Amino acid sequence: MSAIVAEHDEHHDHDDHGPAKGILRWIITTNHKDIGTLYLIFALAMFFVGGVMALIIRAELFQPGLSFVEPQFFNSMTTMHALVMIFGGVMPAFVGLANWMIPLMIGAPDMALPRMNNMSFWMLVAGVVLLSSTLFMEGGAPAAGWTMYPPLVLQTGKALPFAIFSVHLLGISSIMGAINIIATIFNMRAPGMTLMRMPMFVWTWVITAFLLIAVMPVFAGAVTMLLTDKFFETSFFDAAGGGDPVLYQHIFWFFGHPEVYILILPTFGIASTIIPVFSRKPLFGYSSMVYATAAIAFLSFIVWAHHMFTVGMPLAGELYFMYSTMIIAVPTAVKVFNWTATMWKGAMTFETPMLFSISFVVLFTMGGFTGLMMAIAPSDLQYHDTYFIVAHFHYVLVPSAVFMIMAAAYYWLPKWTGNMYNEKIGQLHFWLSAVSVNILFFPQHFLGLAGMPRRIPDYAVQFTDWNMISSIGGFIFGFSQLLFLYIVVDTIRGGTGEKVTNEVWEGALQYGGGMTQGLEWTLPSPPPYHTFGEAPEVVVIEYEH
Amino acid sequence: MDDVLSLKQKNAKIVKVLVLVVIGMFGFGYALVPLYDVLCDLTGINGKAKSLATEEIPYKVDMARDINIELVTSLNESTPMRFHAETKQLKVHPGEYHTVYFYGQNQTDKILEARAIPSFTPSIAAEYFHKVVCFCLNQQTFKPNESKRMAMRFAVKPDLPKELKTITLSYTFFDNTKSAIQN
Numbered sequence A: 001m002s003a004i005v006a007e008h009d010e011h012h013d014h015d016d017h018g019p020a021k022g023i024l025r026w027i028i029t030t031n032h033k034d035i036g037t038l039y040l041i042f043a044l045a046m047f048f049v050g051g052v053m054a055l056i057i058r059a060e061l062f063q064p065g066l067s068f069v070e071p072q073f074f075n076s077m078t079t080m081h082a083l084v085m086i087f088g089g090v091m092p093a094f095v096g097l098a099n100w101m102i103p104l105m106i107g108a109p110d111m112a113l114p115r116m117n118n119m120s121f122w123m124l125v126a127g128v129v130l131l132s133s134t135l136f137m138e139g140g141a142p143a144a145g146w147t148m149y150p151p152l153v154l155q156t157g158k159a160l161p162f163a164i165f166s167v168h169l170l171g172i173s174s175i176m177g178a179i180n181i182i183a184t185i186f187n188m189r190a191p192g193m194t195l196m197r198m199p200m201f202v203w204t205w206v207i208t209a210f211l212l213i214a215v216m217p218v219f220a221g222a223v224t225m226l227l228t229d230k231f232f233e234t235s236f237f238d239a240a241g242g243g244d245p246v247l248y249q250h251i252f253w254f255f256g257h258p259e260v261y262i263l264i265l266p267t268f269g270i271a272s273t274i275i276p277v278f279s280r281k282p283l284f285g286y287s288s289m290v291y292a293t294a295a296i297a298f299l300s301f302i303v304w305a306h307h308m309f310t311v312g313m314p315l316a317g318e319l320y321f322m323y324s325t326m327i328i329a330v331p332t333a334v335k336v337f338n339w340t341a342t343m344w345k346g347a348m349t350f351e352t353p354m355l356f357s358i359s360f361v362v363l364f365t366m367g368g369f370t371g372l373m374m375a376i377a378p379s380d381l382q383y384h385d386t387y388f389i390v391a392h393f394h395y396v397l398v399p400s401a402v403f404m405i406m407a408a409a410y411y412w413l414p415k416w417t418g419n420m421y422n423e424k425i426g427q428l429h430f431w432l433s434a435v436s437v438n439i440l441f442f443p444q445h446f447l448g449l450a451g452m453p454r455r456i457p458d459y460a461v462q463f464t465d466w467n468m469i470s471s472i473g474g475f476i477f478g479f480s481q482l483l484f485l486y487i488v489v490d491t492i493r494g495g496t497g498e499k500v501t502n503e504v505w506e507g508a509l510q511y512g513g514g515m516t517q518g519l520e521w522t523l524p525s526p527p528p529y530h531t532f533g534e535a536p537e538v539v540v541i542e543y544e545h
Numbered sequence B: 001m002d003d004v005l006s007l008k009q010k011n012a013k014i015v016k017v018l019v020l021v022v023i024g025m026f027g028f029g030y031a032l033v034p035l036y037d038v039l040c041d042l043t044g045i046n047g048k049a050k051s052l053a054t055e056e057i058p059y060k061v062d063m064a065r066d067i068n069i070e071l072v073t074s075l076n077e078s079t080p081m082r083f084h085a086e087t088k089q090l091k092v093h094p095g096e097y098h099t100v101y102f103y104g105q106n107q108t109d110k111i112l113e114a115r116a117i118p119s120f121t122p123s124i125a126a127e128y129f130h131k132v133v134c135f136c137l138n139q140q141t142f143k144p145n146e147s148k149r150m151a152m153r154f155a156v157k158p159d160l161p162k163e164l165k166t167i168t169l170s171y172t173f174f175d176n177t178k179s180a181i182q183n
Helices: A002-009 A024-028 A032-060 A071-106 A114-136 A159-187 A200-231 A245-262 A265-279 A286-299 A304-311 A315-327 A329-343 A352-375 A377-383 A387-395 A397-417 A423-449 A461-492 B002-043 B123-128 B177-182
Strands: B067-075 B081-085 B089-092 B097-106 B112-121 B129-134 B140-142 B147-156 B166-175
Touching (some): A032 A397, A071 A159, A071 A265, A071 A397, A114 A159, A159 B002, A200 A265, A245 A304, A265 A329, A265 A352, A304 A377, A315 A377, A329 A352, A352 A377, A352 A387, A352 A397, A352 A423, A387 A397, A397 A461, A423 A461, B067 B097, B089 B097, B123 B129
Antiparallel strands (some): B081 B097, B097 B147, B112 B166, B129 B147
16 A cells, blocks of 8 residues: 555645545445456455355266255256356456556546446445345245246245346446446547557457447346236236247347357457567457457347247248357457467467466367357257357356456556566466366366256266266366465565566557557556546557558 | 536436436337237247137138148146147148147136147247137136036148148146236
8 A cells, every 4th residue: 555655746636635544445435446456356256156156066966966965956056156157257357357447548537437336336246245145045046047037937936036136236237337438438538549549458348338238228127027927917928928938038138148248358358458468569450359349249139049049930030040140250250360360470478367368269269169069050959958058158258258357367466566476376377277177168068969958966877977077177177266366365465576667568568558558557566546637648559561 | 627527528428328228228128028029920930829719711622731730738837727638639631620629627626717828839830720719719717626628620721831741739728817816
């Protein structure tokens, strides 16, 4: 905290004070850095909560038969693991990074709506607490899967209204966060920071924010319909009253497909930020990256029914959703080729953030290919609701979204704290994670192709071997993450003791911002409590062609 | 200070627009409900039968084709009934009228209000299935332990696409007693 006090002599027109004292600082704060920190710490805590749930699942699946938990509780675990990881882990981590980095990257003094920023964080906490409380309710936590399909989900016990209200709170929280991010990016960029000069992380986040605003309300509507179907005698999804349960699937996936891109677009932004710095080369194809991101976001709205090929769609529908889904591979491939081309003939070094980024490019591509396999409607009938889909979406979430959140933490921790993390332990963490994540998820492809269904606590004996291997990978992966926790705590408390420069990474200033100098690297490490009270000068980088 | 004010105004403006978008999208979620029904109605893609009985139109019977009709019955969740089709399978010529019977019995000693919901596989067949009489058109009231023989009279329209050789018609009985009493 001494650094914050030392910077006190900087001149501001207003708000020229440090943080409030004690615990109150964190409760009433409207400072984007504090709120970013809160989001990130909360996300890390939820990552471990969701991780424990995953380990319960993997322990139960270590061998056939019912070993540790009741089937009902097992189903609660798969459901809650997904909800906690998506709404409590990955999304808040991205919002935390956005809070910390977007104002620094575009040269703004803070977020546009600081009070709403505070509110959206605490609403997130309220939502997750409410959701977690269902674990202790009569009838158990929701167990019908995170997709909450009726009529099954309507059999949830006392927990149903609580789960639905928690979804409402989480939705409102992320909508407020998204509005704040759009207002900040549109209104508060430093002079000279034009749209087509914004760092890719900012670009991907503004597109993500629009996705959030467009689809979270639809999801809120869908769960509200579930609520009224259950308690107020409506029949949106009740066939007896003229409704249709398949309608829920359409509405849900109209939200759900853009939602999965909400979880991946900021990941792309982080990769596009880190890879150029450690390749000492400008990002290859900046504008094609922007357009590819926008194209992926647009396509996400028109492909939803590929999640429900088995529901009994007419042939024309299956064909349409099959081809439109495959088109997404084009802008995504543009991105993968751009990252590869950025590394091509670069003066690469392999610090922990770069290691995570490279493994992201490789493993995300694998997850993308299994996605293409499932886009093929006739063969999807075989893969649907098997472990193949589990393997697919974990490849595009764990070694992609989660790895890049960790890469971002390694990349910016020295900037945030002014201390260097322990590179040796960082690399150990990377190698343990990268190897074990494949031991964990790769065998699930085989299990799925062999026909093992998802969301079951017990299975046929021929699936035993690959499940054991997967569980062993799961436990190595889970416990390896304690190294990450150690590194974060250690770095905050001083790290290696090495004082870091403003730039931290060689080349970060030049290549870390994309089209301009990376503004966050012009600031001291750690940055003062208030930054860019006066708009900074934006230095455009002229590249030779 | 001018700058500060105008930033505030700009922020207020963008928040207003975005909040309107949010409200609009919440409404859009609900608008999907009628849109879905309209779309399914126009295209007949979800196998929902038109719940209108129309009078018997004499069709030209196509003796050259045999259509296999399968009748499937099921009960939803806890509907306390016994329910099955007397004929599980029959062959018909397009254009020919047939009457089939279903057996339903109330398994409780209370009055039971139940409704049968039809569904066709393949879904496109719904358009070519002409029902004249059907127990599924109305809510059925069963007295305590009452059993009923329920009729369905139908014809398959002669313009049924050539590739369709089997039509599966499934009925599910839903227990509506609770909501019927409350209304």
